[in-house]
Amino acid sequence: MAVQIRKFFRGDMLVGGMEIVTTVDIERAVRCVMENDSEVRNRVKEMAEKCHVASMDGGSSQVALQKFIQDVTENVV
Amino acid sequence: MKIQLVFIPSPGIGHLRSTVELAKRLVRSDDRLWITVIIIPYPSISDDDVETTYIASLTTASQDRLNYEAISVANQPTDYQEPTQVYIEKQKPQVRDVVARIFHSTGVDSPRVAGFVVDMFCSSMIDVVNEFGVPCYMVYTSNATCLGITLHIQRMFDEKKYDVSELEDSVNELEFPFLTRPYPVKCLPDFFTSKDWLAFFLAQARCFRKMKGILVNTVAELEPHALKMFNSGDVAALRRAEDKRLCDGGGVGIGGSDTEVL
Numbered sequence: 001m002a003v004q005i006r007k008f009f010r011g012d013m014l015v016g017g018m019e020i021v022t023t024v025d026i027e028r029a030v031r032c033v034m035e036n037d038s039e040v041r042n043r044v045k046e047m048a049e050k051c052h053v054a055s056m057d058g059g060s061s062q063v064a065l066q067k068f069i070q071d072v073t074e075n076v077v
Numbered sequence: 078m079k080i081q082l083v084f085i086p087s088p089g090i091g092h093l094r095s096t097v098e099l100a101k102r103l104v105r106s107d108d109r110l111w112i113t114v115i116i117i118p119y120p121s122i123s124d125d126d127v128e129t130t131y132i133a134s135l136t137t138a139s140q141d142r143l144n145y146e147a148i149s150v151a152n153q154p155t156d157y158q159e160p161t162q163v164y165i166e167k168q169k170p171q172v173r174d175v176v177a178r179i180f181h182s183t184g185v186d187s188p189r190v191a192g193f194v195v196d197m198f199c200s201s202m203i204d205v206v207n208e209f210g211v212p213c214y215m216v217y218t219s220n221a222t223c224l225g226i227t228l229h230i231q232r233m234f235d236e237k238k239y240d241v242s243e244l245e246d247s248v249n250e251l252e253f254p255f256l257t258r259p260y261p262v263k264c265l266p267d268f269f270t271s272k273d274w275l276a277f278f279l280a281q282a283r284c285f286r287k288m289k290g291i292l293v294n295t296v297a298e299l300e301p302h303a304l305k306m307f308n309s310g311d312v313a314a315l316r317r318a319e320d321k322r323l324c325d326g327g328g329v330g331i332g333g334s335d336t337e338v339l
Contacts, residue, residue, distance in 0.1 A: 047299060061297075062106070068290065072080060072191040075192055075212055
C-alpha cells in the first residue's frame, strides 16, 4: 500500500544534515498513486472498505473500543 | 454511573486531531462516558496557524460530556530541535494543576475519574497520573507493527544487550517477529540507528510498558500479522499480550547469512 519515493535516506534531525527529497521524487510517487487502476490505488480502496466495515457496529474496531470501555468501567466499580 | 476519562494528546495537528476524534467516538458510543481533553499547545506561531485555529474551535465547542482545557504555555523561545517529548515534559506543572482541578471538582453527581489516556509522546505524564492513583492508558498514533518493532528493539537491548545502532556492516537485514519479511537495515529510521535518538526511544518504549493498556491506531484487518503477534485483538490487554509474547520468543540468531533474527 506504499509507493517508494527513495529506498532510504540518511540524516539526523538532531545534528542536522538531512538529505533532501526533491519535488521530482515526490511528483513521480504522487503520479503513481493517481493513475487509475494502479495496483496501489486498488489496494487502498480495498483496505478503505475493510476499515469502514471494522468501524461499524460489530466490526473489529468497534468491538475493540467496547473492550476498552469495559476495562475503564471496571476501574471505578 | 458517570465515568470520566482525561485525555492528554500531544501537540501537533496530526496527533491532536486523531486523539480528539477518538474521544468523540468514545463519547458517542457510550453515554456514561465523560471526557476532558487537556490540550498542550505549541507556542503559537501566529493567531491563524492551523493548530491555533483548531484549538480555538475545540475550546469553543466544549460541552458537558466532552470538554477541552487548553493549558497556557510559557512563551519562551523554544529550541527548534527540542524533541516534542522534552517540550511536553516541561509542561507537567500546568497539566498537574488542571488534573488537580478535575479531581477537586468531584461532587455527589460528578463523574468518577476512571483513567487517563495519554499520547505516545506524553508517556512521561504517567508520573502525574500516578500521583492521583488512577490507571493510565496510551494512544499510539502510529500502527501496531511499528509499536511491535519499537518494543522488540527495546526488549532486545535491555535483555540481550543487542544494540541496533551498532550493527556490523555485514548485517544487511533484520528479522522481526512483527514482520513477515526480513527488514533491510538501510531502511531503519534514524531514531533507531542514531545513538542519541535510540536512547530516547528506548526510554520511551520502557515507559509504554508501564501503561495499563495501549490504544493503537490500526484495525485488525490492516495488520493481521502484527496483531496476531500481540496475541490478541483486545486493545486493553495489548501490553500484557506483548509482554508474554516477548518473554516466549526472541533470541538472537547469527548464522552464516546476512540476516539476523531479532
